[in-house]
Amino acid sequence: MSAIAASGRDVLIIGGRPTVDLLPPEVKAERRSRAMHRWLIFAVVALAIVVALGVGAAFARNITAQLSYAVAQQHTLELTKSESKYADVFAVKSLIATGQEAQHVVGAPEVDWQGTQAAVVANVPAGTTVKSVAVEQGTPMTEYIQAPVALQAARIATVTLTLSNPGFVPAADFLDGVARVPGYVDAQVTNVEQKGEGDGYETTLIVHLGDAALTNRFVPKEVK
Structure with a gap:
């Protein structure tokens, strides 16, 4: 007869096959150490992946912001070119408006x-x-x-x-x-x-x- 651990409790088994653990404690300790070492490696790799994903997301946001800024600059440049293209028209309109205002002031007291x-x-x-x-x-x-x-x-x-x-x-x-x-x-x-x-x-x-x-x-x- 022998007693084995099952679900965290000691259970008495009658008529079971007798077993004997002949492994030295040092071997068991080494196995536990290896298992812990593997989990540590997994944790480090997982952490590295998370950090890499964060860095990649930040880099992507930075690239997107730079592209948006470049597009805005290009749009502003195009608007400036358009304004300079019609600068003469704007100047003429301004002169006309100024002339109309002056005409209104000068001609305000006009009597027939x-x-x-x-x-x-x-x-x-x-x-x-x-x-x-x-x-x-x-x-x-x-x-x-x-x-x-x-x-x-x-x-x-x-x-x-x-x-x-x-x-x-x-x-x-x-x-x-x-x-x-x-x-x-x-x-x-x-x-x-x-x-x-x-x-x-x-x-x-x-x-x-x-x-x-x-x-x-x-x-x-x-x-x-």
Whole structure:
């Protein structure tokens, strides 16, 4: 009879074949040492494989990043070449835009004086002759001086007319007529003078114009 180890427990076997372990302890120890040595080799190899995979992945990421950077650089270079190709077009567009802005600034206070004078002549009493016309207006660099009375409407220009009539004409007739002139703000008769027997009367009429008198030719469409 003999007892053998099974599943970590000592089991008594009756009628079994007797066995005897005649190996010296040194041989058993050497076998265990060899087995441990093999496991250590396997562990080192596995660790080396893991490290190699990590290094390879990092290298692949680095290559991918470098390729992406090279592609981006090439794209930027192509864009730069395209921009330089159309540099003249961009310069012309810039000049046009600058010219349009300057034109808008310079032409902002423009008034159709020919049309305004025609409107005045058409609305003064019959028989009136325009002897002289004087215009005062602001410039792109200087604003037009406004009336000292705060309640009066804003003005952009003043037209002073010297009018001649064969007979006396009440001031109200002049004022009622020029009120229909485009851009009219207000008006006043500052002088009525009889020039002599048979020479008729001379009237000085001042008409103030507002923003409605501007042509707005150079104002961008979206601003109008």
